[in-house]
Amino acid sequence: MLDPPLKIDEVVPLADDQVGLAVLGSPIKHSISPQLHNAAIRELASRCPSFSNWVYHKIEVDAQNLGSALPHLAQCGYRGLNLTIPHKVEVFSKINSIHEEARSIGAVNTLWSNGSEWQGFNSDGYGLERALMGELNTPLKSANILILGAGGAARAAAAQALSRGCKNIWIANRSTARLNQMIQALGDSFDVDCIVPFEIPNIPDAILEIESMLIINATSLGLNVGDLSPVSLEVFPSSTKVYDMIYNPAETLLLKQARSMGMECENGLSMLVYQAARSLEIWTKQKVSAEAMFSAARMVL
Numbered sequence: 095m096l097d098p099p100l101k102i103d104e105v106v107p108l109a110d111d112q113v114g115l116a117v118l119g120s121p122i123k124h125s126i127s128p129q130l131h132n133a134a135i136r137e138l139a140s141r142c143p144s145f146s147n148w149v150y151h152k153i154e155v156d157a158q159n160l161g162s163a164l165p166h167l168a169q170c171g172y173r174g175l176n177l178t179i180p181h182k183v184e185v186f187s188k189i190n191s192i193h194e195e196a197r198s199i200g201a202v203n204t205l206w207s208n209g210s211e212w213q214g215f216n217s218d219g220y221g222l223e224r225a226l227m228g229e230l231n232t233p234l235k236s237a238n239i240l241i242l243g244a245g246g247a248a249r250a251a252a253a254q255a256l257s258r259g260c261k262n263i264w265i266a267n268r269s270t271a272r273l274n275q276m277i278q279a280l281g282d283s284f285d286v287d288c289i290v291p292f293e294i295p296n297i298p299d300a301i302l303e304i305e306s307m308l309i310i311n312a313t314s315l316g317l318n319v320g321d322l323s324p325v326s327l328e329v330f331p332s333s334t335k336v337y338d339m340i341y342n343p344a345e346t347l348l349l350k351q352a353r354s355m356g357m358e359c360e361n362g363l364s365m366l367v368y369q370a371a372r373s374l375e376i377w378t379k380q381k382v383s384a385e386a387m388f389s390a391a392r393m394v395l
């Protein structure tokens with residue numbers, strides 16, 4: 095059972111010795127970020143007591159209220175924020191300082207206030223890269239990748255892969271216009287010659303000849319009961335690896351098919367944990383234990 099979120103107008107100043115962290119979004123009630131972060135903060139505090147007064151909340155903030163929420167939260171003693179739907183892109187017009195990584199991804203999921211202004215970062219690309227290495231033993235450098243989707247998460251995946259020198263990226267998305275916009279935007283920061291857009295179900299022959307393909311689902315297809323799979327895996331060799339960014343449900347139809355075909359596959363919990371750990375490292379400047387976060391996540395999911 096998850097605690098209900100705070101509403102932004104219920105947020106009052108924290109005690110002078112407290113440091114506030116929070117995830118902002120709408121809807122936010124299903125977020126498990128407080129469980130992940132508070133577990134890691136407890137672990138940090140056991141080694142370094144100065145973190146015992148750090149606390150992480152979830153706060154319901156809708157699109158219209160982000161601009162007023164940011165100064166209010168800073169005044170109330172909040173120093174670190176995570177952003178989720180619908181704020182990751184909108185925040186660009188609300189802050190002046192944006193880290194290069196977040197700029198190339200085109201989204202901010204982490205904010206840090208040094209007391210005078212909010213600075214924007216993105217830890218999703220880092221979280222994905224660490225998850226792929228840790229769970230599927232797959233580095234992005236020289237990788238052949240098929241990305242499904244063209245939203246914020248797909249763009250983070252593509253930007254991270256491009257920044258690490260991947261070999262080829264094939265991308266498919268339901269909306270072709272959005273896919274083309276994404277490739278154009280990535281072109282501001284990267285050489286996008288290695289990106290090939292295609293339409294499902296017309297999978298290019300060149301893809302099927304690749305033995306070590308990594309398929310990443312960055313669509314929201316699979317989140318709901320009864321959702322179809324974003325791609326049929328039948329045509330791919332069993333050496334293909336599959337990473338589904340969705341973690342709840344733990345096994346989407348895509349992962350079920352991958353497992354039944356003997357493919358190595360993993361859900362998005364590891365990405366969630368590693369991006370969260372990275373955010374906490376940005377805020378605390380300390381090494382953060384992902385293990386405490388994994389344990390907390392498994393208890394609530």
Ligand code: NDP
Nearest residue numbers: 243244245246247248268269272312313314339362365366
């Ligand atoms: P966006 O809303 O920005 O993008 C959603 C994507 O899903 C778009 O490409 C959209 O296509 C596609 N899509 C939605 N519905 C359908 C459908 N019925 N059929 C085919 N495609 C569909 O969301 P995000 O990019 O932020 O998130 C995408 C997924 O990644 C979500 O499931 C989210 O939970 C997950 N995620 C996981 C993270 C983790 O840490 N594990 C972190 C971030 C996201 P179109 O453009 O045509 O609408």
